[in-house]
Structures are given as C-alpha cells and as structure tokens.
Amino acid sequence: MTESIFIAKDVVKQYGDYTALNKVSISVPKGSIYGLLGPNGAGKTTLLRIINQITAPDNGSLIFDGEPLQYHHIADIGYLPEERGLYKKMKVGEQALYLAQLKGMSYTDALEKLKFWFTKLDILDWWNKKVEELSKGMAQKIQFVVTVIHEPKLLIFDEPFSGFDPINAAIIRKEILELSKKGTTIIFSTHRMESVEEICDHIALINKSKTILEGPIEEIKKQFTNNSYEVITANKELSENDYFSIISRKDTTFSILLKEGKTQQEALQSIVKEVEIISFKKEIPSMEEIFIKAVNNA
Amino acid sequence: MRKIWLIIKREYLVRVRKKAFIVMTIVGPLLMAALMIVPTYLANESQELRTIAIEEDGFEFSNQLEDTEFLHFSKIPTEEATLLKEGFAESAYYALLHIEGENFTLYSYQQISLSVSNNIENQLEQIIEHQKLKAAGIDLATLASAESTVHITTKIISEDGNTSSSQTKTSMGIGFVCGILIYMFIFMYGTMVMRGVIEEKTSRIVEVIISSVKPFQLMMGKILGVALVGLTQFILWILLTFVIASIAEFAFMDASSMTTELNSEQQSILLSEISRLTEGINLVQIFISFIFYFLAGYLMYSALFAAVGSAVDAEADTQQFVLPITIPLILSFILIQPIMENPDGPLAFWMSIIPFTSPVIMMVRLPFGVANWELALSVGILIFSFILTTWFAGKIYRTGILMYGKKASYKELLKWLTYKN
Numbered sequence: 001m002t003e004s005i006f007i008a009k010d011v012v013k014q015y016g017d018y019t020a021l022n023k024v025s026i027s028v029p030k031g032s033i034y035g036l037l038g039p040n041g042a043g044k045t046t047l048l049r050i051i052n053q054i055t056a057p058d059n060g061s062l063i064f065d066g067e068p069l070q071y072h073h074i075a076d077i078g079y080l081p082e083e084r085g086l087y088k089k090m091k092v093g094e095q096a097l098y099l100a101q102l103k104g105m106s107y108t109d110a111l112e113k114l115k116f117w118f119t120k121l122d123i124l125d126w127w128n129k130k131v132e133e134l135s136k137g138m139a140q141k142i143q144f145v146v147t148v149i150h151e152p153k154l155l156i157f158d159e160p161f162s163g164f165d166p167i168n169a170a171i172i173r174k175e176i177l178e179l180s181k182k183g184t185t186i187i188f189s190t191h192r193m194e195s196v197e198e199i200c201d202h203i204a205l206i207n208k209s210k211t212i213l214e215g216p217i218e219e220i221k222k223q224f225t226n227n228s229y230e231v232i233t234a235n236k237e238l239s240e241n242d243y244f245s246i247i248s249r250k251d252t253t254f255s256i257l258l259k260e261g262k263t264q265q266e267a268l269q270s271i272v273k274e275v276e277i278i279s280f281k282k283e284i285p286s287m288e289e290i291f292i293k294a295v296n297n298a
Numbered sequence: 299m300r301k302i303w304l305i306i307k308r309e310y311l312v313r314v315r316k317k318a319f320i321v322m323t324i325v326g327p328l329l330m331a332a333l334m335i336v337p338t339y340l341a342n343e344s345q346e347l348r349t350i351a352i353e354e355d356g357f358e359f360s361n362q363l364e365d366t367e368f369l370h371f372s373k374i375p376t377e378e379a380t381l382l383k384e385g386f387a388e389s390a391y392y393a394l395l396h397i398e399g400e401n402f403t404l405y406s407y408q409q410i411s412l413s414v415s416n417n418i419e420n421q422l423e424q425i426i427e428h429q430k431l432k433a434a435g436i437d438l439a440t441l442a443s444a445e446s447t448v449h450i451t452t453k454i455i456s457e458d459g460n461t462s463s464s465q466t467k468t469s470m471g472i473g474f475v476c477g478i479l480i481y482m483f484i485f486m487y488g489t490m491v492m493r494g495v496i497e498e499k500t501s502r503i504v505e506v507i508i509s510s511v512k513p514f515q516l517m518m519g520k521i522l523g524v525a526l527v528g529l530t531q532f533i534l535w536i537l538l539t540f541v542i543a544s545i546a547e548f549a550f551m552d553a554s555s556m557t558t559e560l561n562s563e564q565q566s567i568l569l570s571e572i573s574r575l576t577e578g579i580n581l582v583q584i585f586i587s588f589i590f591y592f593l594a595g596y597l598m599y600s601a602l603f604a605a606v607g608s609a610v611d612a613e614a615d616t617q618q619f620v621l622p623i624t625i626p627l628i629l630s631f632i633l634i635q636p637i638m639e640n641p642d643g644p645l646a647f648w649m650s651i652i653p654f655t656s657p658v659i660m661m662v663r664l665p666f667g668v669a670n671w672e673l674a675l676s677v678g679i680l681i682f683s684f685i686l687t688t689w690f691a692g693k694i695y696r697t698g699i700l701m702y703g704k705k706a707s708y709k710e711l712l713k714w715l716t717y718k719n
Contacts, residue, residue, distance in 0.1 A: 016713050052509040054700070079509040083702060085502030090312065101304055102510040143506070 005030045005154055005185045011060035013046055020046040022209040033180055035200035036189040042206045044189045048156055052079045075104040078152040082159045084143050086131045093127035096146050103150040117145045137168050144172055156187045193287040205291055212294045224290045227258035228283045236275035243267040301511045302519045309523025323531055327538035335546045348392035353379035359397050362425045469665035470638050476588050476661035481631050484596050487528040488603040494520050495607030504699045513696040521600045579665050587664055595657025598684040605691035608698030609706040626654035634662050641666040651676050653683035
C-alpha cells in the first residue's frame with residue numbers, strides 16, 4: 001500500500017438544505033495522477049475548495065501528508081480553479097510576483113522562479129504587458145505558471161484544458177506530466193471523462209454528492225470488464241455454440257459473451273473452425289461506460 | 299500578517315498609480331483654490347475708470363453724485379445726449395444716466411456692470427433719503443450720532459460653574475466642514491471598496507487569491523488599502539490647496555500693488571482674533587474625535603459596501619443593496635443644517651448615538667460642546683457596531699465571492715449568514 005498525500009474521510013458539507021458532499025472519502029496516493037470525475041454539480045468543486053481550505057467541511061476528517069490539514073499546508077498546495085482569472089489592469093510580471101508572494105514565497109525567490117518559468121514557456125516578452133492585452137490562451141499560461149510556481153507537493157487542476165487551444169493544451173499537458181515525474185502529486189477534476197482517461201492512474205467517481213468508485217484505473221476497469229469479446233468476421237455469419245452467446249451484432253461485428261466456465265481459447269477455436277476472423281479482442285469499457293454502469297448500479 | 303500587508307500594498311499602489319487618482323489630486327485643489335481666488339480676481343479686474351454722462355434739467359442730482367475711484371460723472375447738454383444715444387460705441391462714455399424727476403434710466407451700448415449700477419443706485423437713494431430727512435427737519439449730524447452697533451458676547455456656563463466664551467459661528471463652520479468631509483470620505487471610498495470587490499469577482503481572480511489567503515484577510519486588506527488611498531488624497535489636497543492658494547494670492551496681491559506683508563502688529567491682532575474665535579472650543583478633542591469618526595465610520599460602511607460587492611455579479615445590480623446602506627448616510631448629510639441650529643435637541647442626540655449616523659452628526663455637534671458621557675457612549679457603540687458589521691459582512695463576503703450567476707436576494711443573504719465557514 002503506497003502512502004497517501006491526502007485523505008478525506010466521510011466528508012460532509014451542507015449549504016442550508018442542500019447537501020454538496022455526503023460522506024465522501026478519497027485517498028490520493030503520493031506521486032499519482034488522480035482523476036476526480038463526475039458530472040457537473042456532483043460536488044467536485046466543493047471537495048477541491050475543502051482541500052484548499054476555502055471552505056471547511058461540516059463533518060469528516062482531512063489528512064494532508066500524514067498530519068491533519070492545517071492552514072500552513074496552503075503553501076504545499078497549488079490550485080487552478082475552474083473559475084479563474086487575473087487582474088485585467090495589472091501588468092503580467094507584477095501580478096505574477098504578487099500571487100507568488102501570497103503563496104508565501106519571498107520576493108527574490110519568486111522573481112527568480114518566475115523568470116525561469118516565463119523563459120521556459122517562452123512568454124518573457126509579456127512581463128510588462130497588461131493582462132487585458134493578452135488573449136485568453138495567453139492568460140491561461142500565466143495562470144498555470146502562478147499555480148505551480150511555489151513547487152507544491154500537491155497540484156490541483158479543475159477543468160484545466162477548457163479554454164486552451166490544442167497546441168497550448170499539449171504544452172501544458174507536457175509540463176504537468178514533467179512535474180508528475182518529479183514527484184508532484186496531481187489531481188485532475190473534470191466532467192469530460194475521456195480527457196483524463198489516458199493520463200490518470202487513479203480515479204474517483206463522484207455523483208450526487210457521493211463517491212461511487214475509487215481506486216487505480218486498471219483495477220476499476222478489470223472490475224467492470226466481463227467476459228465479452230468483440231469479433232469481426234470476413235463477411236460470414238457467426239452462430240452461437242456451447243462456448244458463447246451473441247449479445248449484439250452490427251454488420252460483421254459481433255459482441256459475444258463467454259458461457260459459464262468456458263475460456264477465451266475454447267471460444268476462439270470454435271469460431272476459427274467456422275469462419276475467417278479479422279479481429280478478436282476483449283471488450284474494455286471506457287470510463288464513461290463504467291461511470292454509467294456505476295451510477296445505475298448504485 | 300505578511301499576506302494582509304501584501305494585499306494592502308497592492309490595493310494602495312494600484313489605485314494611487316491610476317491616472318484618475320493623479321488627475322483628481324491635482325484638479326481638486328485647483329478647483330478649491332479657484333473658488334477662493336476667482337472672486338477676488340474678478341473684483342479687482344473690473345475696476346477700470348468709467349465715465350458716466352448725465353442728462354438732467356437742472357442740477358438737483360448731478361451736483362450731488364460724487365466721483366469715486368473708478369467712476370467719473372459728467373453732466374452733458376441735452377443735444378449732446380441725443381447725439382450720444384445715436385453713436386454710443388464711438389464715444390468715450392460708458393453709460394448715459396437720464397434723470398427726469400425721480401425717474402432714472404441708464405443707457406449703454408453694452409451690458410452695464412452690476413457694480414456700476416449698484417453704485418449709482420446707492421448714491422441716488424442716499425441723496426433722496428437725505429432730502430427727505432432734511433424736509434422732516436432732522437439734522438444729519440443728529441442722525442450720525444444716533445447710529446450705533448451692538449455685539450453680543452455669548453458665554454457657556456459648564457457644570458462646574460466656569461464660564462467660557464462660545465463662538466456659535468465658528469462652531470458651525472468647524473462642525474459643518476468635519477461632517478461634510480466624513481460624509482464624502484465614506485461615500486467615495488466605500489464605493490471604491492465595493493467596485494474593487496466586484497472587479498475581483500468579474501475577473502474571476504478571487505478564487506485564485508483565496509486559495510492563498512483567507513477571505514477575511516482579502517476583505518480587510520482591501521478596506522485598509524483603500525483607506526490609505528483616501529488619507530493620501532486628503533492630505534495631498536490640503537497641502538496642495540494651501541500651496542496653490544498662497545502662490546496665487548501672492549501673485550494677485552502683487553499685481554494689484556497691495557502689500558501682502560503683515561507687520562508684526564497686524565499679525566498679533568490676527569492671532570489673537572483666531573484664538574478669540576476658537577475660544578471655548580476644544581480643538582484637541584475635535585481633532586482626535588475627527589480622526590476616530592473618520593476611520594471608524596469608514597471601516598463600518600466599507601465593510602457593508604464590500605459585502606454588497608460580493609453579493610452581485612456586476613455594478614448594475616448593486617442598487618437594491620446600496621440604497622439601504624446609503625439612506626442613513628444621506629439622511630445625516632441632509633440633517634446637518636437643522637442639527638446645527640439645535641445641537642442639543644433629541645434629534646441631534648439620537649443621531650449622534652446611532653452608529654450609522656453618528657460619524658457625521660457627532661462631528662457636527664462636537665464644536666458646540668457635548669457631554670463626555672454622550673461622546674463615550676457614541677464612541678463605544680460605534681466601535682461595537684464596527685466589529686459587528688465587519689463580522690457580518692465577512693460572512694456574506696466569504697460566501698458571496700464564490701457565487702456566480704446567481705442573483706442574490708435578501709433572503710439569500712440571510713441564508714449565507716447561517717452557513718458554517
């Protein structure tokens with residue numbers, strides 16, 4: 001069992017009569033890329049605000065890096081909220097310095113690190129420009145820099161790629177992966193499940209204020225994978241036999257389900273005897289399908 | 299503490315560097331100086347020598363009209379007067395006074411200056427008055443000796459029986475200026491705080507910041523930063539007004555070849571006059587109270603303005619919330635006059651105790667003398683309500699800044715107060 005950088009246990013948060021989080025528990029392993037998934041309004045942002053101590057939970061315990069979450073942990077967390085922006089009338093460099101210092105950095109330290117990042121992302125020319133002169137994508141780059149500038153142990157991105165063009169999104173994705181390699185734990189929060197499927201190694205699914213699934217992505221996928229296969233034949237009919245039954249078909253693409261106690265080998269051999277096979281593969285559900293299943297099962 | 303200091307610094311510098319601030323800081327004193335100087339300047343400027351022609355049968359009035367420094371009278375025959383009326387512009391005369399019995403008409407080719415017509419009117423009135431008095435058998439010398447002036451000295455007897463002079467006019471002046479300044483300061487800078495909060499909300503930077511600092515720190519940092527902007531502006535205004543006014547005064551006085559230098563005797567008269575005017579007024583108490591009400595009033599109101607700013611998405615939506623906040627402020631402004639007339643009445647008393655009106659009204663009352671217990675009560679209540687409103691505003695602010703696209707109602711605001719942290 002790997003160590004966790006952040007653990008939330010039975011967190012409850014209510015706004016008047018509305019319950020935003022109902023006994024939500026998550027555990028974020030150190031060094032992981034953790035996907036916090038769920039539809040809009042599920043309570044993701046509330047949970048993130050609780051991690052950032054913007055709001056406090058009504059109930060439940062929070063552990064950060066082995067100790068109860070405290071105010072000074074703010075310096076160890078970097079947060080890029082979904083509703084993000086910058087002072088429009090302020091100059092880029094001055095503003096980045098201000099935000100970095102608010103995170104607890106000294107002026108000289110902040111200046112040095114900012115120059116490094118601005119050079120790395122090739123945006124040093126903007127230092128003396130006002131934010132209102134920048135495009136939305138440019139402003140997002142600056143927001144990214146000020147989120148990571150204080151080298152936090154935990155980085156939290158809420159819908160990070162909305163508003164980026166594909167090129168800039170790729171640049172930011174590369175930077176995030178690089179930070180992850182250096183040991184930073186990363187939490188992605190998004191309602192677009194397909195966008196994080198490929199980079200996350202752990203996920204939590206939140207729906208209607210509750211966690212309905214949590215764990216390493218492979219385990220979850222395994223859990224939702226049954227013995228069904230996709231078979232594509234060369235224009236031939238496929239008929240059920242003792243080894244499998246057919247769930248659905250579309251032209252020459254069949255979805256088959258192994259019968260109780262039969263193996264993949266047996267089924268494949270039985271098919272090969274009858275028809276020519278173009279493709280035979282195990283059906284692995286997408287995150288979206290898992291999510292829909294999980295919601296229906298709950 | 300370091301963080302709140304950073305916020306104060308940013309809020310202060312951003313505003314002080316704005317063009318609008320610099321322009322206001324320079325234009326304000328220029329306007330004030332202009333208000334002081336222009337009337338003097340105009341009065342000096344219009345003084346050029348003018349000749350008035352008089353057309354009269356006989357010499358009843360024309361002999362008695364006296365030339366002044368800037369007015370010269372000269373009687374002309376009727377024929378010349380007729381000619382004059384046809385070609386005024388070329389003549390050397392400024393106006394023609396036509397006298398027929400006790401009907402007076404002043405002809406001119408241009409608008410007659412008010413001071414000229416006033417001067418002529420006054421002279422004519424006096425001439426007629428004297429004639430009437432003579433006709434009634436009253437000697438002018440008797441009349442002169444009957445003229446007298448009265449000056450009433452007002453004294454205040456305090457509780458311990460000491461008497462001191464009271465200076466109603468000075469009291470009114472000091473009270474009025476202090477009250478207006480506090481009113482202006484709260485209004486201008488309270489709304490500046492509100493706009494700052496709205497700006498942070500609409501630019502969506504607020505959540506970025508409160509992931510580093512507590513919402514209350516952000517709110518207080520903004521309020522204190524803006525307070526420093528206000529103090530800076532007022533201090534600069536006072537200094538600049540003084541500088542500009544004295545430079546201008548000096549220049550004009552010099553031009554009109556009057557001596558501005560006061561000799562030592564005049565100076566000591568001036569000083570004793572000032573001390574006579576402010577006798578019985580506790581200037582130290584007024585100064586300390588002014589600073590207190592200035593700051594406490596601003597802090598209380600700006601916390602409310604910040605709460606309003608947090609509850610809305612755009613400045614256009616602030617109306618319904620701003621109105622109830624500004625009503626007591628505007629009310630105290632309107633009531634300055636009646637309260638100066640009766641500074642010890644029940645209205646004055648209650649309005650200087652109620653915290654929403656006390657910053658302005660207590661300052662209006664203070665120069666007239668206020669019992670110590672009243673002042674202490676007013677100060678105590680204001681401090682208490684300042685803490686209460688800040689707490690209350692902080693709660694609304696904390697929730698409001700994270701609410702987007704929701705039109706807040708009063709019911710909604712009340713609900714926010716019940717939310718835990």
